[in-house]
Amino acid sequence: MFEDLSSKFDKVFKFIKGKGKVSEQTIDEFLREVRRILLDADVNYKVVKQFCEDVKVRSLEKNVIKSINPGKIVIDTITGELVRLMGEKKTDIKFSAEIPSVIMVVGLQGSGKTTFAAKLAKYLRTKGKNPALAACDVYRPAAIEQLKTLGEQIDTAVYSDDTNDPLKIAEAAVEFCRTNYKDTLIVDTAGRLAIDEEMMREVETLKSKLNPAEILFVVDSMTGQDAVNTAKEFHNRLDYDGVILTKLDGDSRGGAALSIRAVVDKPVKFVSIGEKLDALEPFYPDRMASRILGRGDIQSLVEKATTMLPDETDEKKIKKLEEKLNSNKFDFTDFLEQLQQLKKMGSLSQLVGMIPGMDRMTKGKEIDDKPLRQVEAVINSMTTKERENPDLLNGSRRKRIAGGSGTKIQDVNRVIKQFYDMQKMLKQFKKGKMGNLFKSMGLPANFKMN
Numbered sequence: 001m002f003e004d005l006s007s008k009f010d011k012v013f014k015f016i017k018g019k020g021k022v023s024e025q026t027i028d029e030f031l032r033e034v035r036r037i038l039l040d041a042d043v044n045y046k047v048v049k050q051f052c053e054d055v056k057v058r059s060l061e062k063n064v065i066k067s068i069n070p071g072k073i074v075i076d077t078i079t080g081e082l083v084r085l086m087g088e089k090k091t092d093i094k095f096s097a098e099i100p101s102v103i104m105v106v107g108l109q110g111s112g113k114t115t116f117a118a119k120l121a122k123y124l125r126t127k128g129k130n131p132a133l134a135a136c137d138v139y140r141p142a143a144i145e146q147l148k149t150l151g152e153q154i155d156t157a158v159y160s161d162d163t164n165d166p167l168k169i170a171e172a173a174v175e176f177c178r179t180n181y182k183d184t185l186i187v188d189t190a191g192r193l194a195i196d197e198e199m200m201r202e203v204e205t206l207k208s209k210l211n212p213a214e215i216l217f218v219v220d221s222m223t224g225q226d227a228v229n230t231a232k233e234f235h236n237r238l239d240y241d242g243v244i245l246t247k248l249d250g251d252s253r254g255g256a257a258l259s260i261r262a263v264v265d266k267p268v269k270f271v272s273i274g275e276k277l278d279a280l281e282p283f284y285p286d287r288m289a290s291r292i293l294g295r296g297d298i299q300s301l302v303e304k305a306t307t308m309l310p311d312e313t314d315e316k317k318i319k320k321l322e323e324k325l326n327s328n329k330f331d332f333t334d335f336l337e338q339l340q341q342l343k344k345m346g347s348l349s350q351l352v353g354m355i356p357g358m359d360r361m362t363k364g365k366e367i368d369d370k371p372l373r374q375v376e377a378v379i380n381s382m383t384t385k386e387r388e389n390p391d392l393l394n395g396s397r398r399k400r401i402a403g404g405s406g407t408k409i410q411d412v413n414r415v416i417k418q419f420y421d422m423q424k425m426l427k428q429f430k431k432g433k434m435g436n437l438f439k440s441m442g443l444p445a446n447f448k449m450n
């Protein structure tokens with residue numbers, strides 16, 4: 001996700017980090033670069049302009065020119081402004097007092113509505129809801145079948161009938177929910193190639209008759225500024241409640257994710273990151289900013305881990321690691337074990353973006369096991385002493401390891417950096433509170449960093 005954007009930010013941050021003191025002119029120079037990066041990522045030009053102005057004003061307010069660490073001030077400001085741009089806080093789905101809460105899913109053709117409707121049903125079930133789906137796309141021949149198939153996969157009821165009238169189907173589906181104790185109805189609607197009057201009128205009618213708790217607008221993030229324009233038009237007609245960004249697993253440049261909130265002033269509620277039905281994540285602006293800046297997203301990783309229960313062999317491993325950690329510290333062997341554990345948790349492409357530094361390493365290339373294999377090769381070429389004591393790894397040792405693992409010295413440096421990054425991130429989680437999370441991640445419940 002956003003590898004290009006991350007590596008460009010990385011470069012320009014290095015430039016400012018290297019400065020002992022800055023003038024207003026240096027800040028301007030730096031921001032010109034930031035501006036270019038954002039425009040290249042297809043962020044709306046008005047949004048970019050405002051963003052750079054805000055960063056400048058805030059940095060000056062923080063006395064960046066007199067500071068002895070101007071790089072930190074500027075980078076912290078950029079991070080904060082990115083979070084603000086994307087809406088600051090995670091926004092949840094609303095439910096109505098009446099049963100069922102109706103959630104309408106709207107958007108252009110092929111944006112990912114039907115897939116999202118099923119993903120949302122699956123997600124809501126993990127939150128204790130009992131949803132049903134309504135098949136209201138009566139135009140595309142296979143649409144109803146598609147939703148039924150998805151419903152079967154997630155063991156969720158799909159209401160459909162042959163009336164060919166979206167409103168009648170939706171109203172009957174509401175009744176179906178009431179008699180079958182379904183508390184939430186997710187309504188999948190038809191898409192069109194472009195916004196047209198007929199589709200808009202149809203969804204407007206659905207809105208006025210169904211009185212939905214939520215209207216969610218689904219948009220393909222790969223379409224960049226088009227996505228933002230469509231979001232605006234839909235918003236003018238429907239005044240929806242939230243945006244769903246799909247296909248963030250593709251080579252989306254980030255423009256839609258970064259501009260949509262500022263342009264339509266509606267929160268992004270979920271992002272969809274793959275075709276599989278569990279490839280859905282709530283949208284957290286701060287975590288997204290962290291990914292955009294290439295710092296990974298350990299929180300989401302840990303949350304993902306909690307949905308997995310360790311099997312018996314994992315339990316044994318946890319015990320062993322626990323004993324080790326009580327007397328020792330997190331070393332390269334543990335690091336490798338953790339990465340292998342993470343790999344078991346899901347597709348590597350979903351996980352790499354969450355591991356600090358990994359995203360940049362793969363640079364949007366076809367994601368396979370290569371990054372992990374490289375980490376393995378590098379760690380396997382270390383001596384036991386080196387694995388236990390990473391501080392031993394001086395220049396000549398690194399060179400030897402590169403030779404031994406068939407990698408370049410930069411690869412070795414990167415693995416070492418990743419190790420320290422992960423160590424740092426894990427340190428942020430305090431003992432106790434995160435105990436159960438660690439457990440499912442394959443770490444002892446009383447895991448603690450020295």
Ligand SMILES: Nc1nc2c(ncn2[C@@H]2O[C@H](COP(=O)(O)OP(=O)(O)OP(=O)(O)O)[C@@H](O)[C@H]2O)c(=O)[nH]1
Pocket residue numbers: 107108109110111112113114115116137140143190191192246247248249250272273274275279
């Ligand atoms: N890679 C990727 N593919 C996705 C994602 N979401 C949906 N898709 C794929 O995009 C295609 C279209 O998805 P649908 O859910 O059928 O889209 P739709 O908006 O319902 O389409 P219409 O009903 O024709 O308007 C399918 O092949 C999905 O598998 C995603 O987050 N990532």
Ligand SMILES: [Mg+2]
Pocket residue numbers: 113114115137143188189190191
């Ligand atoms: Mg559909």
